[in-house]
Amino acid sequence: MSLGALELDLDVFSGPFDLLLTLVLREEVDLLELQLAEVVLAYLDHLEQRGELDLETATEFIVLIAALLELKSRLMLSSEEEELLDIEPEQAAEELLARMLDARRYRAAATHLGELLAGEHGVRFRSAPAPAHLRRAIVHAADGSQDPEVLGEAMGRLLLMPPAINVRHISALRVTVGERLTHLRRLLARGAFSFDEAVRGADRMTVAVTLFALLELYKRGEAEWDQQESFGEIAIHARARETGASPVALGAAAGGGVSG
Amino acid sequence: MIDEQETAIGSVEEAAPHDGAPGAAERAQGAAPAATGEELPTLVLTVEALLFLSSDPLSPGELADATQAGEGAVLAALAVLGEEYAPGRRGIRLRELGGGWTLASDPASEDSARRLFSRPRAATLSPAQAETLAIVAYLQPISRPEITRIRGVSADSASATLLDRGLIEEAGHSQFGAVLYRTTPQFLKLFGLRSLDELPDIARWDPTPEEQAELRERLLRAGEARAS
Amino acid sequence: MIDEQETAIGSVEEAAPHDGAPGAAERAQGAAPAATGEELPTLVLTVEALLFLSSDPLSPGELADATQAGEGAVLAALAVLGEEYAPGRRGIRLRELGGGWTLASDPASEDSARRLFSRPRAATLSPAQAETLAIVAYLQPISRPEITRIRGVSADSASATLLDRGLIEEAGHSQFGAVLYRTTPQFLKLFGLRSLDELPDIARWDPTPEEQAELRERLLRAGEARAS
Numbered sequence: 067m068s069l070g071a072l073e074l075d076l077d078v079f080s081g082p083f084d085l086l087l088t089l090v091l092r093e094e095v096d097l098l099e100l101q102l103a104e105v106v107l108a109y110l111d112h113l114e115q116r117g118e119l120d121l122e123t124a125t126e127f128i129v130l131i132a133a134l135l136e137l138k139s140r141l142m143l144s145s146e147e148e149e150l151l152d153i154e155p156e157q158a159a160e161e162l163l164a165r166m167l168d169a170r171r172y173r174a175a176a177t178h179l180g181e182l183l184a185g186e187h188g189v190r191f192r193s194a195p196a197p198a199h200l201r202r203a204i205v206h207a208a209d210g211s212q213d214p215e216v217l218g219e220a221m222g223r224l225l226l227m228p229p230a231i232n233v234r235h236i237s238a239l240r241v242t243v244g245e246r247l248t249h250l251r252r253l254l255a256r257g258a259f260s261f262d263e264a265v266r267g268a269d270r271m272t273v274a275v276t277l278f279a280l281l282e283l284y285k286r287g288e289a290e291w292d293q294q295e296s297f298g299e300i301a302i303h304a305r306a307r308e309t310g311a312s313p314v315a316l317g318a319a320a321g322g323g324v325s326g
Numbered sequence: 327m328i329d330e331q332e333t334a335i336g337s338v339e340e341a342a343p344h345d346g347a348p349g350a351a352e353r354a355q356g357a358a359p360a361a362t363g364e365e366l367p368t369l370v371l372t373v374e375a376l377l378f379l380s381s382d383p384l385s386p387g388e389l390a391d392a393t394q395a396g397e398g399a400v401l402a403a404l405a406v407l408g409e410e411y412a413p414g415r416r417g418i419r420l421r422e423l424g425g426g427w428t429l430a431s432d433p434a435s436e437d438s439a440r441r442l443f444s445r446p447r448a449a450t451l452s453p454a455q456a457e458t459l460a461i462v463a464y465l466q467p468i469s470r471p472e473i474t475r476i477r478g479v480s481a482d483s484a485s486a487t488l489l490d491r492g493l494i495e496e497a498g499h500s501q502f503g504a505v506l507y508r509t510t511p512q513f514l515k516l517f518g519l520r521s522l523d524e525l526p527d528i529a530r531w532d533p534t535p536e537e538q539a540e541l542r543e544r545l546l547r548a549g550e551a552r553a554s
Numbered sequence: 555m556i557d558e559q560e561t562a563i564g565s566v567e568e569a570a571p572h573d574g575a576p577g578a579a580e581r582a583q584g585a586a587p588a589a590t591g592e593e594l595p596t597l598v599l600t601v602e603a604l605l606f607l608s609s610d611p612l613s614p615g616e617l618a619d620a621t622q623a624g625e626g627a628v629l630a631a632l633a634v635l636g637e638e639y640a641p642g643r644r645g646i647r648l649r650e651l652g653g654g655w656t657l658a659s660d661p662a663s664e665d666s667a668r669r670l671f672s673r674p675r676a677a678t679l680s681p682a683q684a685e686t687l688a689i690v691a692y693l694q695p696i697s698r699p700e701i702t703r704i705r706g707v708s709a710d711s712a713s714a715t716l717l718d719r720g721l722i723e724e725a726g727h728s729q730f731g732a733v734l735y736r737t738t739p740q741f742l743k744l745f746g747l748r749s750l751d752e753l754p755d756i757a758r759w760d761p762t763p764e765e766q767a768e769l770r771e772r773l774l775r776a777g778e779a780r781a782s
């Protein structure tokens with residue numbers, strides 16, 4: 067069973083789930099009008115009818131619905147919420163107010179344009195190629211006026227693969243302790259390193275999982291670490307197996323060396 | 327052709343009585359001295375609008391279907407229009423061609439038309455048009471659905487404009503019945519190309535040249551990724 | 555389709571020279587002179603033919619160049635045509651749109667037109683597209699990031715559709731390299747506007763001072779709640 071088999075009959079949309087996603091991404095269905103709870107209920111009904119749970123499909127569904135939820139919450143809040151958190155409430159309010167007024171103005175203007183367009187309903191224009199004998203004159207005047215490079219460029223644009231939709235922060239759930247263990251072992255093999263280095267550029271979930279992996283390494287006696295102060299840098303190094311010395315003592319010694 | 331037209335008008339005169347009110351009204355108006363203020367029957371106006379909009383000749387049958395009027399009434403309407411557009415009365419003529427009727431500009435305006443069309447225009451292609459034209463040029467013959475798949479967005483208005491400007495034309499149908507497009511000789515002239523072989527090598531703009539797949543396949547893949 | 559057209563027009567051309575005499579005869583024999591009314595001046599006929607041939611609106615300047623008449627004479631000719639095509643008189647209307655003059659069908663014929671042409675007239679806009687278009691119309695030239703900032707949501711797919719439908723177009727680059735957009739003459743044409751000046755002042759949709767004050771109050775309370 068795939069998610070494509072999930073048929074929806076909602077207030078604002080009826081059809082397959084796949085299509086709904088496409089329409090949402092193309093902004094042809096307004097996410098704000100979409101009751102995501104209805105989608106979830108439809109999915110549960112669907113599962114019940116099927117009488118079986120395909121884990122892979124279920125995972126896919128959860129990831130997608132989570133993405134939709136997040137998208138929707140961003141729409142409902144504001145896209146630059148984080149920035150706003152750093153400024154004074156009055157400032158934030160002014161900024162928000164300005165934006166809301168702008169949004170309101172252009173939404174009203176959009177309605178006006180919609181009315182103009184509706185007012186032109188039934189007005190059609192003639193669209194026919196110029197008669198051949200006149201066209202001949204046109205062609206002659208325009209011969210060689212276009213640059214073929216334009217066509218090559220257009221093809222280059224079309225060949226470009228679009229960046230994948232970024233759901234890294236959602237699929238982070240897929241980061242496993244096992245993967246992070248492998249990652250840490252690889253770093254250990256090269257020598258000492260800091261925790262920051264191990265998680266550079268990673269999202270919060272990955273950082274958390276990496277920490278678990280580090281604990282696991284410690285438990286297995288493969289690595290140990292040292293932190294000089296709380297929130298300070300964590301220096302990690304391989305445990306010297308032969309000596310069997312106290313991890314703390316060794317850690318302190320190695321930590322000094324790494325902290326540069 | 328003129329004879330045919332006259333015949334048609336003749337038959338309309340005969341058809342008119344069946345037409346009842348509009349025909350009679352029209353004739354009554356015809357007698358009225360003032361040129362201004364005369365009202366043409368609705369059917370005449372509708373037929374005029376349809377002829378205006380269509381780039382191909384329309385048969386009385388087609389006009390009757392579209393207006394949901396009888397063919398006799400349509401012929402009567404065409405007769406009225408024939409008078410309205412009698413040579414010399416307007417800049418547009420009503421002509422009968424291959425069993426259909428069409429509006430065409432009066433040949434008397436040809437010199438002005440030539441000047442109008444040969445004026446230097448801002449002829450640059452929009453990105454959508456350039457993309458659509460490039461797809462047709464490199465992959466011809468190609469169907470509109472396929473162009474849409476490659477672009478990831480509809481190419482309807484762009485291809486309509488290109489057809490309109492005579493840069494692409496229809497080239498039969500695909501096995502699935504979709505209209506196929508190819509470029510025209512006019513396209514080659516406009517771009518200063520002697521043949522399609524002179525189209526620029528895409529390698530220069532190719533973002534992933536190491537990939538070996540066919541151009542068409544790769545375009546489709548990228549297009550689908552864009553659309554999803 | 556194009557081929558048929560070419561053939562058709564070819565045959566018209568051949569027929570043209572013979573037109574003179576029968577045309578005159580027809581005029582003499584056909585309608586009584588009174589019904590025909592006054593003959594329209596040649597310039598009016600030529601302007602009518604040019605408007606018929608051109609799929610874009612033509613400015614008085616363009617018409618003057620093509621007809622080699624003065625702009626004043628062209629304006630007078632347009633005024634005569636305006637009477638000829640006064641609403642309700644014909645199936646076609648003369649409209650001033652997008653900085654020029656163009657012929658368009660009378661909306662009264664829409665039902666028949668829809669039956670004749672399977673392709674429906676331009677679809678309506680989605681709310682996202684209408685909003686994006688409104689922002690471009692009022693703030694042009696404007697970059698996509700700016701549109702996104704105002705809307706609070708990405709405008710990528712909406713602007714792609716608007717580009718494809720020829721309602722907006724690229725207008726160079728901002729100082730930061732972002733593509734700028736502006737509306738097209740096609741936008742004016744389809745929305746029945748003579749020029750952008752016909753768009754109402756955006757301030758028209760400002761909330762009243764009281765509404766603004768209330769909104770501010772509400773926001774402040776929310777902000778304090780969050781900060782505490």
